[in-house]
Amino acid sequence: MAGRLALVGLVALLLQLTVISPITVAGARPDVVLLFAIVVSMETDPERGAVAGFALGLAFDLLLDTPAGLTALTLTLVGWGVGTAKDAVLRSSRVISLALVAVASMAGTLLYAGLAVVFGVTIEAGDLPAIVGLVAVVNALLSQPLRWVVRRSLGPERRSPSRDRSVFRP
Amino acid sequence: MPRSRRFGRSRFTLILLVLASLTVLTLDYRDSGPVQGARNALGTVLSPFRSVGEWVATPFQNGWEGITGYDDLKDENTDLRRQLDEVRGDEVEADALTKENEELRRLNDLPVTADIPRTTAEITSGPLTSFDTTLEIDKGSGDGIKVGMAVITEAGLVGRIHRVQGGRARVQLITDPDFPGVGVRLVESGDVGLARGSSRGRLRVEEGITATTPVERGEDLVTSGLERSNYPAGIPVGTVIDVQPTEDQVEQALNVEPAADLDAVRFVIVLLCDENCG
Numbered sequence: 186m187a188g189r190l191a192l193v194g195l196v197a198l199l200l201q202l203t204v205i206s207p208i209t210v211a212g213a214r215p216d217v218v219l220l221f222a223i224v225v226s227m228e229t230d231p232e233r234g235a236v237a238g239f240a241l242g243l244a245f246d247l248l249l250d251t252p253a254g255l256t257a258l259t260l261t262l263v264g265w266g267v268g269t270a271k272d273a274v275l276r277s278s279r280v281i282s283l284a285l286v287a288v289a290s291m292a293g294t295l296l297y298a299g300l301a302v303v304f305g306v307t308i309e310a311g312d313l314p315a316i317v318g319l320v321a322v323v324n325a326l327l328s329q330p331l332r333w334v335v336r337r338s339l340g341p342e343r344r345s346p347s348r349d350r351s352v353f354r355p
Numbered sequence: 356m357p358r359s360r361r362f363g364r365s366r367f368t369l370i371l372l373v374l375a376s377l378t379v380l381t382l383d384y385r386d387s388g389p390v391q392g393a394r395n396a397l398g399t400v401l402s403p404f405r406s407v408g409e410w411v412a413t414p415f416q417n418g419w420e421g422i423t424g425y426d427d428l429k430d431e432n433t434d435l436r437r438q439l440d441e442v443r444g445d446e447v448e449a450d451a452l453t454k455e456n457e458e459l460r461r462l463n464d465l466p467v468t469a470d471i472p473r474t475t476a477e478i479t480s481g482p483l484t485s486f487d488t489t490l491e492i493d494k495g496s497g498d499g500i501k502v503g504m505a506v507i508t509e510a511g512l513v514g515r516i517h518r519v520q521g522g523r524a525r526v527q528l529i530t531d532p533d534f535p536g537v538g539v540r541l542v543e544s545g546d547v548g549l550a551r552g553s554s555r556g557r558l559r560v561e562e563g564i565t566a567t568t569p570v571e572r573g574e575d576l577v578t579s580g581l582e583r584s585n586y587p588a589g590i591p592v593g594t595v596i597d598v599q600p601t602e603d604q605v606e607q608a609l610n611v612e613p614a615a616d617l618d619a620v621r622f623v624i625v626l627l628c629d630e631n632c633g
Contacts, residue, residue, distance in 0.1 A: 199401070203408030206483045207416050214485045232365035239372045243379065247397045250489040250518055250525050253390050254379030261372040265365065294485075301486055304380065307532035308486060309554055316485040 189338035190225065194241045197221045197331070202248065213316040215323035216294070217331075218245050222260040223267050223289045223324070224331045227282065228339060231268030238264030252304045259300060263293040282332075283325045290324040291317050398520035409479070456589075471587060472627040474498050478620060479523065488531040490514075492623060495522040503585050505626045511591035511614030512537065512578060513623055524625075528617055529592070530556045538579035539592050544568050547579045550592060550611060556618070558593055558611040565606055570598045576611060585629060591615075 201217050226234025238260030246253040267289045294317045298308050383390045476492035494500050496519050504516045506526045517527035534552040548563030574595045580588025593611040601608050
């Protein structure tokens with residue numbers, strides 16, 4: 186299971202490097218590495234979401250010029266946060282799932298920018314709205330196909346239990 | 356497993372992972388061996404996969420650029436043809452002056468950029484995220500490339516080598532706000548200043564140009580090559596697009612358009628000298 190999930194993560198990373206990164210809209214680039222962490226959290230639990238986020242984030246960090254560990258830290262927190270939010274308050278619904286992906290993508294991007302500034306990277310504040318908006322929209326659009334792939338890679342026994350009754354869990 | 360115990364275990368995992376991330380950040384900040392080794396190893400392992408991915412993705416990227424940038428390219432093409440006609444007239448004169456300049460520099464035992472060993476490299480990828488501003492080239496440590504070396508095109512200065520990862524290296528552009536700066540000289544007045552990266556793909560000179568120096572919009576800047584610089588003297592840096600007095604009114608601040616087209620660069624030249632190139 187972990188091997189198959191790692192393979193999906195590796196493919197997501199290669200897609201980011203070769204297909205996604207060259208695409209720019211208003212100077213912003215989509216981020217499917219962040220999406221992978223969010224989707225794994227949604228399909229499993231906070232712990233595995235954080236681990237998946239950390240692993241792929243660290244791999245991405247080693248290819249970037251920004252301080253190594255920054256993406257790993259961001260995706261760890263995003264993975265755990267999404268998994269916790271989903272377990273605590275959400276029921277399964279396509280609209281809620283898309284909204285969760287979009288909000289988590291925005292939060293993850295802003296968290297990364299904030300941490301980057303703390304660690305000495307200069308961020309143009311004026312560029313943030315375009316970056317946050319693009320990442321949220323693209324991740325929401327790509328979330329359903331990636332969720333399907335992640336679900337298949339996990340196998341039936343390792344997925345999180347379905348939640349389709351109450352919005353607030355007891 | 357009860358929910359509270361599972362939640363406690365997940366929080367313990369979270370703390371471990373956060374601590375691990377902070378450890379990596381600290382190691383990288385201190386530029387320690389393990390992180391650099393891991394960078395090189397991962398870069399080498401992923402290199403063939405990336406090459407295949409790039410080969411597959413190129414037609415799609417070209418299609419995307421064709422859809423989104425056709426009108427801009429058409430306008431740019433017209434503008435470039437007009438510029439080319441102007442440049443052709445200046446080329447012969449510039450070649451003659453360059454040769455004369457080199458001869459005079461050699462006679463005076465001054466370094467000549469043309470004498471510096473160099474290697475040509477291809478840009479293999481642009482920035483990887485919205486917060487990344489570096490370009491990747493297909494040459495690395497095996498080609499003699501080291502951190503800090505100047506990267507140029509025929510048009511002018513592009514940046515410096517920021518990181519070497521096995522057979523690849525990443526170039527920090529001169530317009531990056533975190534670029535450490537480059538010594539520049541105004542061609543007309545000879546005043547020397549320090550140019551740093553600025554917003555919107557431009558440079559800004561805020562130190563060294565006195566308030567009394569006459570500076571015109573359109574004036575060119577070249578590297579000064581002073582004080583053990585990694586950048587040899589005389590490399591075009593950019594053109595002044597506007598001039599304002601600094602807050603203390605003692606000096607002038609210049610906004611500068613880079614001489615090299617950093618958005619469309621495909622091939623670059625790395626000057627293989629990492630200190631005292633000036």
